Amino acid sequence: MNHTVPAFANDWIVLKFGGSSVSKRSRWDTIGTLMRRRAEQEDARVLVVVSALSGVTNALQAMIDGHHDMPSLRQQAEALVERHAGMAIELGLDVEPVLGARFAALRALAVDPRSASAELPWQAELMAQGELLSSTLGVAYLRTQGIALEWWDARESLRAIEQPNASEWAQHLSVSCDFMGPLARERLLAKPERFALTQGFIARAADGDGTAVLGRGGSDTSAAYFGALLKARRVEIWTDVPGMFSANPRQVPDARLLSRLDFAEAQEIATTGAKVLHPRCLTPCREAGVPMWIRDTENPDLAGTVIDGQAATVAGVKAISARRGIVLVSMETIGMWQQVGFLAEVFGCFKTHGLSVDLIGSSETNVTVSLDPSDNLVSTNVLEALCRDLERICRVKVIAPCAAITLVGRGMRSRLHRLTEVLAAFGRERVHLISQSSNDLNLTFVVDEALADGLLPTLHALLIESNAMPIDETAVFGPSWRELGVPRPPRVAWWQAERARLIQLAGRGTPTYAYHLPTVRERARQLKALEAVDRAHYALKANPHPAILRALEAEGLGFECVSLAEVEQVFEVLPGLDPKRILFTPSFAPRLEFERAFALGVHVTLDNPALLIGWPEVFRGRELTLRVDPGFGSGHHDKVRTGGKEAKFGMPLDETVAAAASAKALGTRVTGLHAHIGSGIFDANHWREVYARLASVADAIGTVERIDVGGGIGIPYQPESEPFDMAAFDAMLAEMKAVFPQYALWIEPGRFLVAEAGVLLTRVTSTMHKQGVRRVGLDAGMNALLRPALYNAWHGIVNLSRFDEPPGEPAEVVGPICETGDVLGRRRRLPDATSEGDVVLIADAGAYGQVMASRYNLRALPAEEILE
Numbered sequence: 010m011n012h013t014v015p016a017f018a019n020d021w022i023v024l025k026f027g028g029s030s031v032s033k034r035s036r037w038d039t040i041g042t043l044m045r046r047r048a049e050q051e052d053a054r055v056l057v058v059v060s061a062l063s064g065v066t067n068a069l070q071a072m073i074d075g076h077h078d079m080p081s082l083r084q085q086a087e088a089l090v091e092r093h094a095g096m097a098i099e100l101g102l103d104v105e106p107v108l109g110a111r112f113a114a115l116r117a118l119a120v121d122p123r124s125a126s127a128e129l130p131w132q133a134e135l136m137a138q139g140e141l142l143s144s145t146l147g148v149a150y151l152r153t154q155g156i157a158l159e160w161w162d163a164r165e166s167l168r169a170i171e172q173p174n175a176s177e178w179a180q181h182l183s184v185s186c187d188f189m190g191p192l193a194r195e196r197l198l199a200k201p202e203r204f205a206l207t208q209g210f211i212a213r214a215a216d217g218d219g220t221a222v223l224g225r226g227g228s229d230t231s232a233a234y235f236g237a238l239l240k241a242r243r244v245e246i247w248t249d250v251p252g253m254f255s256a257n258p259r260q261v262p263d264a265r266l267l268s269r270l271d272f273a274e275a276q277e278i279a280t281t282g283a284k285v286l287h288p289r290c291l292t293p294c295r296e297a298g299v300p301m302w303i304r305d306t307e308n309p310d311l312a313g314t315v316i317d318g319q320a321a322t323v324a325g326v327k328a329i330s331a332r333r334g335i336v337l338v339s340m341e342t343i344g345m346w347q348q349v350g351f352l353a354e355v356f357g358c359f360k361t362h363g364l365s366v367d368l369i370g371s372s373e374t375n376v377t378v379s380l381d382p383s384d385n386l387v388s389t390n391v392l393e394a395l396c397r398d399l400e401r402i403c404r405v406k407v408i409a410p411c412a413a414i415t416l417v418g419r420g421m422r423s424r425l426h427r428l429t430e431v432l433a434a435f436g437r438e439r440v441h442l443i444s445q446s447s448n449d450l451n452l453t454f455v456v457d458e459a460l461a462d463g464l465l466p467t468l469h470a471l472l473i474e475s476n477a478m479p480i481d482e483t484a485v486f487g488p489s490w491r492e493l494g495v496p497r498p499p500r501v502a503w504w505q506a507e508r509a510r511l512i513q514l515a516g517r518g519t520p521t522y523a524y525h526l527p528t529v530r531e532r533a534r535q536l537k538a539l540e541a542v543d544r545a546h547y548a549l550k551a552n553p554h555p556a557i558l559r560a561l562e563a564e565g566l567g568f569e570c571v572s573l574a575e576v577e578q579v580f581e582v583l584p585g586l587d588p589k590r591i592l593f594t595p596s597f598a599p600r601l602e603f604e605r606a607f608a609l610g611v612h613v614t615l616d617n618p619a620l621l622i623g624w625p626e627v628f629r630g631r632e633l634t635l636r637v638d639p640g641f642g643s644g645h646h647d648k649v650r651t652g653g654k655e656a657k658f659g660m661p662l663d664e665t666v667a668a669a670a671s672a673k674a675l676g677t678r679v680t681g682l683h684a685h686i687g688s689g690i691f692d693a694n695h696w697r698e699v700y701a702r703l704a705s706v707a708d709a710i711g712t713v714e715r716i717d718v719g720g721g722i723g724i725p726y727q728p729e730s731e732p733f734d735m736a737a738f739d740a741m742l743a744e745m746k747a748v749f750p751q752y753a754l755w756i757e758p759g760r761f762l763v764a765e766a767g768v769l770l771t772r773v774t775s776t777m778h779k780q781g782v783r784r785v786g787l788d789a790g791m792n793a794l795l796r797p798a799l800y801n802a803w804h805g806i807v808n809l810s811r812f813d814e815p816p817g818e819p820a821e822v823v824g825p826i827c828e829t830g831d832v833l834g835r836r837r838r839l840p841d842a843t844s845e846g847d848v849v850l851i852a853d854a855g856a857y858g859q860v861m862a863s864r865y866n867l868r869a870l871p872a873e874e875i876l877e
């Protein structure tokens with residue numbers, strides 16, 4: 010390749026590859042392709058920085074840990090020789106000529122007399138062998154692939170900085186390097202080659218010619234140093250994830266890829282928990298003004314994350330991170346209010362014990378600080394010693410383990426007022442400490458560690474998936490982890506086979522709900538197959554359509570009603586139905602509804618014991634079920650959790666026996682206990698717990714015959730979600746019944762029976778592009794289906810008219826209602842040609858769809874059709 014070296018500096022692009030990216034031949038081919046592409050398409054010079062093959066650095070560390078045992082050192086060195094020889098063979102290289110000298114060096118280190126006392130320079134030199142080996146292999150292989158590249162010794166360019174305060178250990182094994190040194194820069198820039206490859210992690214020791222290594226995150230930092238020294242066009246960190254995300258995708262599958270960040274934000278995210286980049290590798294590029302890209306070796310064409318100084322400043326929460334293993338030390342002053350020097354004394358103790366304080370919260374009488382997790386803390390009794398010292402000046406309490414949950418983003422301060430829902434989410438838990446950084450980039454809450462996992466998805470949904478902190482989406486967020494993931498084969502919904510019929514139906518007018526009765530029956534049969542359940546009822550608040558009620562009655566289900574009107578609807582559709590198949594479970598209903606319900610002979614549930622006193626004649630001599638609040642709630646959204654102190658439903662468990670006694674005094678028999686703790690639940694443990702708690706008071710009442718554990722079974726709205734595990738549910742209930750066989754077990758789900766059976770058919774009214782956001786408008790919105798606006802609920806949205814066309818640009822799907830919240834779905838990949846008149850189907854809308862629809866804006870209610 011003929012290439013004249015241009016005179017300016019930033020024609021370099023630095024590519025860094027980690028262990029797993031250099032451990033397979035195919036990965037080296039990817040590296041070669043990327044090098045060529047950068048050179049050809051961008052007329053760039055390319056420097057590749059590599060880590061050791063995966064596992065090698067750990068193996069070297071193990072040698073150091075067992076340094077006393079020289080025979081074993083030799084054996085371990087041989088194992089490493091084998092490993093690299095194997096790799097050389099995989100790459101089609103002759104082992105001896107390529108690696109012979111490196112193997113000799115490794116073997117020599119294994120018998121080096123310095124190993125006996127694990128001298129630090131020996132340790133550093135040994136640790137460096139991994140990168141020396143991998144880089145040598147890489148250069149040899151890429152040359153056979155026709156790339157004329159040079160092997161650079163990183164130690165010629167990166168020199169460790171003398172750090173007078175650093176320990177001896179750190180001066181050899183965790184060094185920082187000079188990345189602004191004009192000498193190194195000149196030497197590097199004078200190099201004529203177009204392609205070069207060098208080692209991450211290693212540098213020249215500050216005190217001479219020896220080798221030093223960089224410590225954790227070392228290779229990324231090396232790449233950043235080289236980027237800064239070369240004044241590169243950019244540094245690309247190639248790794249095994251697509252970039253930085255708005256939360257840890259393992260905890261939050263809806264976490265969004267962060268397309269563009271500025272250095273300060275990236276630093277904050279890296280420092281507060283994300284593991285993608287080591288926090289220390291950002292500084293060199295930041296100071297030299299070199300952009301950093303994070304890219305995925307498995308998916309080289311994905312855009313990844315770009316970090317640069319030019320990222321537009323947009324206010325809002327960009328990421329939520331969590332650090333576990335946080336220890337809080339709370340210090341209560343004893344009558345020392347306003348005492349001069351108190352804080353100085355306190356912090357003096359931390360210094361004495363070598364503990365660094367991270368977050369601080371203080372009031373007049375209390376100072377609470379957090380300590381970052383460190384080996385020191387776990388492996389020694391430093392905390393005890395600290396407390397002993399502190400107790401001389403204040404009252405001390407250690408709170409651990411905690412997790413620090415940090416919201417990262419610019420301009421948080423101006424947006425605090427929008428955090429009400431977030432604070433409500435935290436409010437249910439105990440927040441030990443809140444801290445807002447003065448750079449207005451982070452807001453941190455410290456909670457019990459056990460709570461963190463549960464809070465993250467909620468916070469993410471509130472802050473990032475919803476509009477709580479609107480950010481110019483396209484500039485900041487890329488696709489979600491879920492969207493990027495390898496999709497599991499999607500479940501086939503009934504409507505896929507009914508497309509033609511549905512389009513025909515839509516021809517009669519839209520919006521229209523269509524309900525597929527075979528699906529309703531199938532779900533009813535699944536419920537009836539639950540062996541532990543003695544009676545199943547349908548909660549018709551989900552969908553009271555007469556055809557559905559008839560179909561479910563025919564399947565043998567009873568009905569659960571929350572209003573007299575629902576009870577009347579059942580009798581109207583099913584005249585002559587045995588009233589004992591109907592449960593009336595009102596909430597703050599008028600007295601008249603209780604009277605009418607008793608008169609109709611249905612089972613009546615009471616959830617407010619005060620009514621027994623207030624309306625004794627209503628209940629006298631009747632049979633009654635008591636609704637109990639078992640003390641906790643659950644569900645897909647705050648608004649549908651119906652247990653616990655915040656919820657209006659049910660009497661507390663410990664008041665139930667007394668309520669039953671009041672009932673008895675009126676000659677009223679309490680024959681049932683009931684609880685419904687929420688809606689959209691997937692974890693069957695909840696019902697077991699409910700059953701157990703109710704059963705625990707049932708005995709004391711003495712007249713209870715049945716326990717109704719409510720509804721709440723979740724359905725998989727998202728294509729990748731797992732369906733509810735009926736078998737596990739049955740097994741769990743059976744387990745409980747075996748303990749309390751004396752009670753009949755009743756359930757009353759709504760959603761499970763009808764949600765998937767219903768679709769909402771709509772038509773596209775118009776489409777629009779506004780400032781980078783694509784919108785598809787439908788003739789139905791929150792007026793027809795309120796769930797997305799009210800709960801941020803996710804419903805599948807499909808263009809039936811273009812079912813076979815490929816997914817298009819992400820679009821926000823909106824309705825015709827005069828509210829910004831009138832959004833049915835965000836980032837939906839409707840085909841690009843989607844246009845006026847197309848029939849669009851909203852999936853899984855059979856439950857809480859039409860019943861919650863309104864005539865808002867005086868739009869007509871959707872029509873309803875039944876499919877047999």
Ligand code: LLP
Pocket residue numbers: 548550551569594649651685687688689719720721722757758759760761796800856857
């Ligand atoms: N039993 C009682 C006492 C209930 O309050 C409910 C629902 C059910 C049974 C049935 O719950 P299901 O199995 O359908 O989850 N509009 C919300 C759901 C509200 C549920 C109210 N109570 C939504 O669209 O998600």
